[in-house]
Each structure stands twice: as C-alpha cells, then as structure tokens.
Amino acid sequence: MTATPSPGSPASPAGPAGPHGVPYETDAPNAYKWTESAYDLLQDGKLTAEIRSAGGISTATVSGECPHCRDNVNFSEVLDAVTGESLGTLGWRRTQPAQPDDGYVPLTVSCSCTEQHAGRPADINHGCGINFRIELRRDA
C-alpha cells in the first residue's frame, strides 16, 4: 500500500467532502460497516477501484470518497513482487490453492487521505484509521 500525500491538493475528487473533522478511528477500524459502506460508494460511483498493468507490473488503485471521513482514499498497492522464493516447489508434490480463482481480486484498503484527523497517532501521517475490503473483477 502506498499513500501519496499531496499537501494543498483537493481533498476529494468527488467534490466537497463531508465530515472533515471526524476523529481518527480507533474503536472499530476494521468494522464490517466500512466494507459495506465502501461497497455502496463503489456502486454509486463515488469510490472507484481499478487494476492497471504497466511494464508487466499490476497496481491496484482505489480513489474517491472514504466511507468514514469522506476524503480521498488515495490508496494504491502494487500487486506484484519479486523474491528469492517462487511459488513452485521441487519434486512432484502439488498443492491445492488456498482459494479458487473466481476472477475477483480481494483488496484490503486503508484510508490514506492527507487530511488531519484528531487522535491520529504521531507516527502515522495519513488516513483516518479505517480499513475495508473490496472485491474487484480482475479484468474490469
């Protein structure tokens, strides 16, 4: 996940945002209500998610209205990495995937807005504290 703070930039592309003064969420940062609300915003077009592929590397980006603070979520995550370990193993043993690929990519999104929120920990410089899940069709 990568936040790209841009001081002075508009808070949200979705127009004037709602409750800018909401405090940093600490009670239930992963509550299902954020995921439900995010899904509604996706359906309304106020929140958008997409997967772009450039140079052979896929990047998921989520932008638009945050379900909690209404600022720009401003989230991106590179979906590829290169390591010394491969998914394959030596030998003939084959493992079943943990989850079947049904064409949807699940993303855990953290709000990465650049607005100030009261109660935000000193070592964190972005976000309003919530996390939510979205499931995006891979080829959408």
Place this chain on the structure above:
Amino acid sequence: MGMPPVPSMPPATPATPQALSVPPKYRKPPAGPTTDNLQDQALWEQLSSQSLTATQVAAEKWRTGLAAFVTLATGGLLLKGPEAASNVTTSWRIALTILALGGLLAAIAGLWLALQAAAGTPAKLNLTEVVAKYGGVRQFEIATALDASRQLRLARRVIAGSLLLFVAAIGTWWWAPPKPAQPPALISITTPTGTVCGTLINAHDRAFAVQQANTSGQTRIPYTSTINVQIVTSC
C-alpha cells in the same frame, strides 16, 4: 476482534442479458478485513519494496555458486594439463576441443548474465518516463527486479549447459583412445668414416638418403660404404 455479522447480500438488480453474461465489476465482500489481512498487507508491502534488493542479493549468491561450479568443472579439465590433449587421436581431439570450448563460452555467457543480474547496469533515467511506462518508481523497481530474475534464470540454464559440456569433455578425455605409439623411425648408419644418424628419407639408387637433425640438406650414403644399419629411437 470478533467476526463481523454476515451481511445480507446486496439487492438484486434487474436481470438483463448483459448482466447475466458479464459479472459485476465489484462484489460485496462477506466480511471486513481481519488482522491477518492487515498483517498480510504490511508484509506484502515490505516484500514488494525489497524486491530489487532481494533479487540482487540472491543473484549475487547464485553468481558466486555458479562460478564455483565452473571452477570445479574446468579444474577437472586442467588436472591432466592441456598438453595431455595432444596424446589423443585427431578426431577425439576435435570432439574434446568442441566440448571444452563450448563449455567455456557458455560459462562465460552465463556468468556474464549472472553478474548483470546481480550488479545491474547503470543508466540514466527520467522520472516522467518511468512513471509513464511503469506507473511509478516502486513498479519500476519491481520490473527491474523481474528482469534481473529472468536474467538469473537464463544464467542458471546457460551455466547448467556449460557444466554438461565440461562433464562431457572430461568423460570424452577419459575414454578417448590414446594416439598409437610412433614406431622408431630414426636410422643410424655406420660407415668407414663415421656414423650418420637421422630420419630415413628413402633408399633409392643403391644409397640411403638421411635427413640429419640441425642440417638443411640430406646425406646420401651408398650401400657400398655401409658397414652397419640400425633403427634407433634417438640419435
């Protein structure tokens, strides 16, 4: 953190032929993020950001290991010494040369690729171009790591081929029949005036023609002057 209640499914939209054939762009997740999801995300972030470094470190280790293999294989060839190769017949020597040279060239190419994967190639970059082509610097780093890992994979294959060639060369050398021993071809002719020793060129017209070492011309010795003729291995 407790499991959130299972949500009710989103309201069904009117079914149209298109909606039936194309799955929706977004699907409602059955639950919110768990601690494991967030940990996975943080670890993935770390893994992703270290892609290039991790790949180059791995490539460096592979390069060292592959170089050790090549040293081992070439050591087997050098054990007998290059001059020993001249003791096999020409056809076997040609095969030996092809195998050893092929192995050497493949080893050089493979180690070059491994070195390139480990060290990279310094080049001038432009941020705008990087962002335009890859979408960001992080993505560029991962793409670079991907290239390095491809180079390393190729290097491993090329060096594996090189090791096979070296092993084949060593095996060929072990099993190549030795060159047949040359029969003694020097002749020593004793005459009343002394002994003439050298290579017998011919024996025509009732005379021996002998090519002596360190002389340009041939010495002719008539049969009538010959007291004794011996075949010798050295003069």
